[in-house]
Amino acid sequence: METTVLIFGQLTDITGAAMLECMAVPDTDALQQQLHQKYPGLAAAKYVIAVDKIICHQNTVLRAGSTVALLPPFSGG
């Protein structure tokens, strides 16, 4: 089963899409590695990861059908 990754803000300029279907991987570290390989610009961008709508600051296990979101900070007002 693939992992759905939702991309927010200007990160979509790097990925070219607001939603990606990624190869299933065991955890967020592996997912990040996969994404950074495919989109090197992501490695240099600032964002946080949420798994199934819960923010995670540490490597997090991905279950079948998990939805991951990459959220960058915004500064505009």
Added chain:
Amino acid sequence: MYRFEDMDERYHRQVILKNFGSAGQQKLLQAKVLVVGAGGLGCAALPYLVAAGVGTVGIVDDDVVSLNNLHRQTLYATADIGLPKVFRAKQKLQALNPGVQIQAYHERLTVHNALSIIEGYDIVIDGTDNFASRYMINDACVVLNKPLVYAAVSQFEGQVALFNVPVNGGCNYRDIFPQPPAEDEVQNCAEAGVLGVLPGIIGTMQAAEVIKWLTGIGSTLAGRLLTYNALQQSLFEIHVSPNDTGRMLMPADATAFMATKYEQLCGTVPDGIEIDSRRFNRRLQESNTIVIDVREFHEVPLVQQFKNIKVPLPQLRDKLDTINAGTILLFCQSGKRSAQAAKVLTEVFGANKKVYSLKGGIVQWLKENQQ
């Protein structure tokens, strides 16, 4: 001319709301709300706060109206170009509801005035347009224990949250983004652009959060970060919980807050502490040197090109006794956390040890050292 009015009539349509009532109206009339930034977000939030009868509304902004503000900052007219925003806003808002006390601060919020201004208010709206101000307002509200309604916009998307209230762990901005991005990590509004109606939607959401918090109705965005996408007309929310790294980087008290250089947050380290990849490699060859990766354990890429130990930034202060070498080389992903770590270690060890942070982080190092 304005004459004494029947307050019941002005607020009738919201007073008759279930759970709002005259008790809710009384709470608003007695409340003091500070809006920092009279730009796109402020222009949207302010009229609704004033119209709803918030007793005192403060507005902080040192800017004047520009032509390129007018597509989104709807409190201002074309004839206002060049005039201070706070005074134009005050005049317009006062006409909307003469019963509200409007305090205009035509100054920039800084570490020197932030605490004394914010202290006089019950809740703060962040409507600023840069990271330095956002982190400063967040930290000031934590130091003073004031609720903060955060929002920010970029292009077609916006974020809103209620921080620093005793609900869902009392989270703040640093629990989501512990430290400001480096200059090149995020484009600012002027570079990225913004759809005019977007701050209107997000700013009115901020006003709604303030009104709900003050009157105690409904469920607020405490512990949640709401993201809105105008292009998709969709909402997405994530749950936020306290984060140790953010807590560690927060100024401990008012004195530490006032000493923080938010404007230079992207590089708040003494000269000479940051070294580039070339100098880093030279230091690597020296004896009595230890290299510390201050990233979290899960972060990639793993660095195997040179010997290093991992001490994530939040744990650094607890692991000081493991650092025996005379020279300490620190790195992280982009060079920001390692710069923070270098600051901490320099404070702790003083002249006893040499401390360096890899500028540009491992990302830059790998770029320059690829075979």
